[in-house]
Amino acid sequence: MEGTSQNFAEWFHDNEQSSVRSVSGVAQIPDVLNVGELFTVYQPLVDFDTGEVFAFEAVVRSTSEYFINPPELFAQAIKTQYCGALGRMIRQLAVRGCSSYPLFLNVHPHEFNEGWLVRPDDPIFTHECGIYLEVTESVPLSHAAECHSVLRELRHKGIQVAVDDLGAGYSNLKYIADLAPDVVKLDRELIVNVGIDRRLRMLVTSLVRLCENMEAKVVAEGIEDLEELQVLRDIGVHYGQGYFLARPDSTPPMLSLDPLGTPHRRSW
Numbered sequence: 001m002e003g004t005s006q007n008f009a010e011w012f013h014d015n016e017q018s019s020v021r022s023v024s025g026v027a028q029i030p031d032v033l034n035v036g037e038l039f040t041v042y043q044p045l046v047d048f049d050t051g052e053v054f055a056f057e058a059v060v061r062s063t064s065e066y067f068i069n070p071p072e073l074f075a076q077a078i079k080t081q082y083c084g085a086l087g088r089m090i091r092q093l094a095v096r097g098c099s100s101y102p103l104f105l106n107v108h109p110h111e112f113n114e115g116w117l118v119r120p121d122d123p124i125f126t127h128e129c130g131i132y133l134e135v136t137e138s139v140p141l142s143h144a145a146e147c148h149s150v151l152r153e154l155r156h157k158g159i160q161v162a163v164d165d166l167g168a169g170y171s172n173l174k175y176i177a178d179l180a181p182d183v184v185k186l187d188r189e190l191i192v193n194v195g196i197d198r199r200l201r202m203l204v205t206s207l208v209r210l211c212e213n214m215e216a217k218v219v220a221e222g223i224e225d226l227e228e229l230q231v232l233r234d235i236g237v238h239y240g241q242g243y244f245l246a247r248p249d250s251t252p253p254m255l256s257l258d259p260l261g262t263p264h265r266r267s268w
Contacts, residue, residue: 004039004040004093004096004097004250005037005038005039005063005093006037006038006039006089006093007034007036007037007038008029008033008034008038008082008085008086008089009029009033009034011089011092012029012082012085012089015085015088015089016085028080029080029082030066030076030077030079030080031064031066032062032064032066032067032068032072032073032076033064033073033076033077033082033086035064035065035066036062036063036064036065036066036067037062037063037064038060038061038062038089038090038093039060039061039062039063039093039097039250040058040059040060040061040090040093040094040097040250041058041059041061041248041249041250042056042057042058042059042094042097042098042248042249042250042251042252042253043056043057043059043241043246043247043248043249043253044056044241044245044246044252044253044254044255045057045104045219045239045240045241046239046240046241046245046255046257046263047238047239048232048233048237048238048239048240048257049238051256051257051258052256052257053101053254053255053256054101054102054239055101055102055103055104055130055132055239056098056101056102056103056104056252057103057104057105057106057134057241057248058090058093058094058097058098058103058104058105059106059248060073060090060093061250070106073086074086074108074110078108078110083108083110083111083114084110084111084113084114084115084116084117085114085116087107087108087111087116087117088116088117088119088122090105091105091122091123091124092123094123095123095124095126095127096123097250097252098252099127099128099129100129101129101252102129102130102131102132103127103129103130103131103132104132104134104162104183105124105131105132105133105134106134106164107133107134107135109135109136109147112146112147112150113146117150117154118150118153118154124154124159125157125158125159130160131158131159131160132159132160132161132162132182132183133151133154133159133160133161133162134162134163134164134185135147135151135161135162135163135164135179136163136164136165147179148178148179151179160182160183161179161180161181161182161183162181162182162183162184162185162219163176163179163181163183163184163185163216164185165185165187165221166184166185166186166187166190166207167186167187167189167190167207168187168189173210177214180214180216181214181216182216182217183216183217183218183219183239184207184211184216184217184218184219185218185219185220185221185241186204186207186218186219186220186221186237187221187222188221188222188242190203190204190207190220191204191220191221191222191223191228191232191242192222192224192228194228194231194232194235195227195228195230195231201231201235204232204235204237205235205236208235208236208237209236212236217238217239218236218237218238218239219237219238219239219240219241220232220237220239220240220241220242221241221242222241222242222243223240223241223242223243223244223245224242224243224244225244226244226260226261226262228242228244229244229245229261230260230261233261244263245263246263246265253265254266254267254268
């Protein structure tokens with residue numbers, strides 16, 4: 001983890017530019033950001049056709065005693081108006097720690113209201129292997145104008161878009177279609193019992209075909225056993241992600257699938 005972790009307060013002090021902040025005055029950095037260091041862990045997305053790692057999703061972690069989980073981290077950042085800066089720092093750490101594969105990076109809806117994401121010096125524009133920005137399906141509803149404007153600008157610069165957590169709650173397919181994602185990620189709620197529930201399998205099959213008609217690839221999240229993997233691969237899902245394949249690690253975990261779908265850990 002050496003070289004890929006940093007304290008947010010120190011990072012912010014070195015990178016603050018008031019012209020891109022939506023903050024009047026100086027806000028108090030909360031302890032969850034001020035104490036300890038942030039770092040990224042990586043979970044692979046495996047291509048079901050080749051059996052090899054296609055990309056990695058980067059997720060933030062912290063050594064802070066106040067850290068609970070990423071949603072709580074961003075909740076505190078939003079309260080003190082550091083959401084955009086936090087997202088920028090995480091992207092910097094993620095790119096620094098994995099330079100040889102495409103990266104999936106989560107974007108919080110509030111980041112579309114700030115200028116950090118479209119700064120020309122953002123690290124996503126230096127990553128040569130491809131960047132997929134993950135947005136939840138609720139983003140077009142809550143931040144429609146900002147979302148489409150920012151994503152339009154980023155796409156012109158080669159950044160791709162992934163819709164995250166399809167199936168986690170109410171799904172408005174019209175708004176998802178409006179986003180025109182390059183990738184759609186199916187939530188664990190659609191994956192559990194897919195091997196034994198015929199109706200659920202039909203639903204997932206229909207969603208895969210719908211996404212393909214929209215020219216979007218499909219990732220199944222939260223795969224936890226071999227049966228789920230085999231069924232999803234037979235359905236036509238393009239990529240898989242989950243604990244059965246590999247848990248998130250500070251060193252991007254390499255693996256490959258044998259013909260049956262069993263993962264084998266490999267070294268770099």
